Every structure is written in structure tokens, then in C-alpha cells.
Amino acid sequence: MKKFVLMISLLFFTLSFYTITVAAEEKGDSQKQESFDLAPDAKSGILIERDTGKIMFEKQAHEKLPPASMTKVMTLLLIMEEIEKGTLKKDELIRVSENAASMGGSQIFLEAGEEMTVNDLLKGIAIASGNDASVALAERIAGSEEAFVKMMNDKVKELGLENTQFQNVTGLPAENHYSTAYDMAMMAKELLSHESVTEYTSIYEDYLRKGTENEFWLVNTNKLVRFYPGVDGLKTGFTNEAKYCLTATAKKGDMRVIAVVMGAGTPKERNASVSKMLDYAFNTYETKKLFEKGESITKLNLFKAENRNTPVVASQSISTLFKKGESVDELSTSVKLDAITLPLKKGDKVGTLQVKNGETVISETPLVVEENVEKASLFTLFKRSIQKLSKYD
Template sequence: MPQRHLRRFTLSLALVSGLSLPWGAAAQVLETQAREAYMIDVATGTVLLEKNAEESMPPASMSKIMTAVVVFERLKDGRLSLEEKLPVSEKAWKKGGSKMFVRVGDQISVENLLQGVIVQSGNDACIVLAEGLAGTEEAFADVMTEKAREIGMTGSTFANATGWPDPNHRMTARDLATLANYVITEFPEYYHYYSQTEFTWSDIKQSNRNPLLYMNIGADGLKTGHTEEAGYGLTSSAVKDDRRLILVVNGLPSVRARSEESARLLQWGFREFDNYKLFSAGETVEEASVWLGEENTVPLVTAEDVLITLPRQARDSMRVTVTYEGPISAPIEEGAQLATLRVEAKDVETIEIPLVTGAAVGQLGGFGKITAGVKHLIFGAP
């Protein structure tokens, strides 16, 4: 058998027209007055901006996104309907802060309560839902925490359904982005509530507190928050040219700062980065040499679409290489992970993507092995 070597091939960028990664690119450095900030590209999961993203913080009303998620889960699995009505308790009616203005003894539909939570940020509506679904607000908060663990939100614990100040009610900016992404991807049929700009209940019309909805920048959600300890925060999402970004900011000093900084950061994310499709799932990236096989080569393919997010200025410095130890000895199973696609660019974290064999290759019989051996001795061919 010929000696096996690590083989490296550099792909021509002209063949791929544009490049980028689904798993990589380090967050860029950008000054922001937010105490915590975190921004991702949804399609690739690439972190575009990160500041104190793992710090435990009071999320205030941004935690109402999880309150709604618990309701969405029950709607989706059929345990609840939008038309079902829930009773208003005295506790819900008395709750301070932002309100939907429910009245004791009223029976209110789940859909109206969701609008009260999402559009009006009603603490009273949150408690009606919590009591209706779990018996008590405390039991509902336990469900919220359990759901957070289920979807990978390791830095979140909930003490209530409203975001009311409590030392045990904490989230991280990263967790809020994870939660927003979960809502967008898992509950598209309910996501439209987050772009609803107003809702009227008890003859009181209230506007959605999310300032980005009124700026014509592609924003369609999600939720503001404010307490004295938390400062002003916003978990938002926007779409431009088929790209969706999620941004979380918290700890800002004013309503105006929250609005202006959120808009500035989203616009920066759309302007400075772009997504580039490198290969489609199953597309041949390289043909690898085969030793003693019924075929001389085997295609190396990507198991999934290769889409990457890059700073626009980094594209020209892109270098894409394929490495594998070859020639590869037959027999070869289809789907075997035998190579790596490596993408490098200036000021961007290197990304490595596994490549698998796109076909099975059988081993030569006895006579074929002899012929291959002779060719190798004479010509050095694999």
C-alpha cells in the first residue's frame, strides 16, 4: 500500500462566488452604552456582538417572552385553545406596574390575554395566565424555569410570571437571544403578536412599547423591559434582505437610549456582515483518491448546507481548504466522516466543517489488487 499523507487542497474562490460560515466568526468589537448586549445572525447562529452576555441580570418584562412560550407550548400540543377563557383573580387585578386593566371575575380568552402580555406588557394578564395554567404564579414560574433548561437556557431562573423584581428572577443576554430564537423558529403561527402595534381592552387603547416597530427597519418583535435595577432593556429581532438578526440590550439609562441604541446596533449588524452560501447539502466539495477501490476517487460532500456569516470586508481574504489523509483505503462506506473543510479569513475565527463520503466504494478483487500494486510500483499511482 502507498504511504498515506495528509492531503490539502485549496479551493478557488471563483468557483464559489461567495463564502461564509454557519458556526463561526468571532464577535466584533463595537462600543455600546448597554450594560449587556448580544446579537446573533439567526440563519447561522454567528455571534456578531457580545458584551457581558453571560452575566446574570434582572430581565424585567423581557422575561414575559418565556411567559408567552409556556402558553404557546400548550396551544401547540392541544392542551389549550385561543378561545378558552380564564378567570381573573383578585391577585391579578391588584397587581401593579404595567397593566392590561382586567377586572376581578372577568373571563378572558387566552388570545386576548396573550395580547395583553405581549402588546401591553400587562402584569395582570401574566398572572391570569399563570394561575389558569398552573394554579399559582409560583408553580407557573417553576414551569418557566424547567422550560428554560429544556431549551438550553442555563443562566435563567424565574420567580414569577411578570418580571417583577426578585433576587431569584434572573436571565442572561445570551439566554434571552436563545429564547427569542426559540419563539421565532418554533411558534411562527403566534409570532405575529409581537409585531402588533396596539391593543384595546376595557376601552383603553395601548401601544406596543417596542420602539423599533415604528422605525421601518424590518423589526417585528419582541419585548421591552424596565425596572430600576435592570435599567432599560429590549430583546428585538429584525429582517432585512432575507437575513434575520436577534439583538438583546439591557442596562440602558433611558427610553430614548434603548430605542436609539437598539436601532443603531441592528443597522450595524446588517451593514457590516452578510451571509454567504458556500455549498449545498450533498454537493461535492472534492474528489478524494482511493486505494484498491472499484473507483479511483470518492466524492467528499457536506452533510448540510454550508452557510457562513462574515464581515463584508473579510470576504476578499477568504481561504477555503480541504484536508484528508489519503489515499483512502477501500472499502469505503457512504457517509463516513473522512475529511475537513477549513475556512479562514482575516480577523475571523477559523471554522472547520466535517466532510463525509458521498458514495460507497467497494474493494477490488484479487486480480484488481495485483494490477493496482503493479501500477503503483511502476507509475507511483495510487
């Protein structure tokens, strides 16, 4: 009987010890998870590496929220695309409409009928978050703000984003105008493929109409540009509904990261959360640069093209990301070309560069042509056919 009681006591002791241990471990895991919240004062947030798109931290990253002036990340993306295509010149003078001049909120106080260069309007958007400058450029590109908003939403679909819808180009409060931390990060990733955008978003202060009676002092709404080394963009946002938001990017060495916070209570909390994310990224990870944007990868040898040998280049910079101290297997790359239909325009996708770490695919990047490719003329085709036949003589 004593042995039985002893066995029962030992059993209860063992079970109690196990329960206490498991509870302690679960509590410890919970505390560890809580301590890893890099954006404790924000409703949502995300941290990604730009080249690979790898997520290093996320919190409610797919929750639909008002993005406020972070909307202008997409506005800037479409503007930079037009500049890169050559359909919009930085020295072009834009005449400001009554509609653009009437925008409230953040503005650079454009007057109806005033003319300003694309370059200065870009500064007004990137530095001071000018709603009037945003609408002025949108109207120049698409004819109206409404038409430009359609372009924005079409681009959202093209990028495969499912939780964003825009109603205006500025981020001013509007029904069914929303995005997510994840979607904003992907838009920022695309915007940063136009690397010259940081020439604007990295400016802390500047002047418009310098030397005139209407001189206007621009001060960047993103204070981290001045106070966090390596930060060179991108876009802040605030409305009473959205609270304090920020899509930021920073570069250290070859590594560029993007951090997004939405719904922070104060500017200080917003900046602190983004700073924590950036610290974590640069302290924990490192990258290996493989190719620069525009670097030649291969060539197209097209019999029916006027220029038979056409360079194929990386559409964006290509890197690998890994934790510091982590072993990396042998990296390998391979090119897969698409079926080609002529003619091609500069920037058209013609293939994919795949990067593997061992047997694991770690990235796939579009390859594009760096120049227009026209169909060969009948005379060119005739000459090539003769040359080809002569080889068999």
C-alpha cells in the first residue's frame, strides 16, 4: 500500500513539474514573441529587403488601412515611369490648373496659371508632400486626376496587389481609399527600381522659386532622412483617420531595406518603430550583390530583328540575403528567355534570371531589352538569307 501511495505521489509530482515547465516555456515564448514586435505602437508594419523582397518582420501586414500621403508612393512611381520612358521631361514647364491649385492639406501653394518645371514639382511631392504638385503632374500625364487614379489602380493589379484601392492621387481622406503595409512595401520596392527617385526623396531642405518674392522653403516631412544614417526616402503620411504612417528606405553598403508602419499614435512613435526595424535589418542580415540594374546578362540573337544582337539586361539590381554567420551553399544563376514577338520596346520583358542557393530558388528577376527592337526590313532579311545559304556552299 505504501509503495502504491509513493508511486501515485511521484506521478503527481512528475505531472505537476511537467505542467509548470511547459507553462514557463510557453510564457517565455510569448514574451520572446512580444519582445520581437518592432512596431509596438503601430497598427501594422513590415520590413523587407528591396532586391529579394524577403520579409524580415511583419505585423498585421495585410490589414486594410488608410495610407494617407503614402499614397504618393504610387503617384511617384507612375511619374518616374513616364520620365524613364521619355514621355515626360524634367525641364518641361507644367501649367497649374484651378483644380490642382485648390488642393488642401500639404501643399507648396501653387497658383492657378503658374508654370513650374517637372523637376520642381517632383521636389514639391517628394520633400513637402505637396497635394497640389501631385495633382498638377497627374493632370499632365493622364489628362485628369480621375484618369490618373485609374492608372494607379491598374498598376496595383499589374503588381499583383490585392488589398489596395485608390480614389485620389494625394491620400486625402476618401471612402474606399485603402492599402496595407505589405502592399505599400511592394509599391516602394517597384518605385526604388527607378533609382533616381532618391535624388529627390533624400533632400532634407530646398527652395522653390528661389530668389523671387514667392520663394518657398521645402523641409522634408521624413525627419529620418536627417537623423538616421542611410535613410534616403520615401514617404510619410498623416490624417486623423490614418494616424502617423511612414514608408521608409535605407541603404547600408549593398543592402537596401524598406520599412513600413501604419497607424502610429505620434510622429515620435512612428520614427522609433521604423528605426527599430532598420536597426534589426542591418544588425541581423547582410546581402551579396550579384548584378546591378541595367547590367548586361545575355543577348538576343533574332534573325528577324533589324538589330540581330540585342543586349538583355537586369530590370533591377539583384542580390541575395542571408543572416550574418549563416552558411551559404554555392550560388548559381540561370536564364530563361520568353517567346519573343517583334517589335519590342525598350524595357519590355524578354526573360527571367533565376538565382539558386543549392537546390533552392531564392529569387527570380525579369530581364528586359535595353533598346527598341524593330522587325527586320525585307532587304535585311534577303541579305541574311543569302549569307546563310552561302555558308552551305
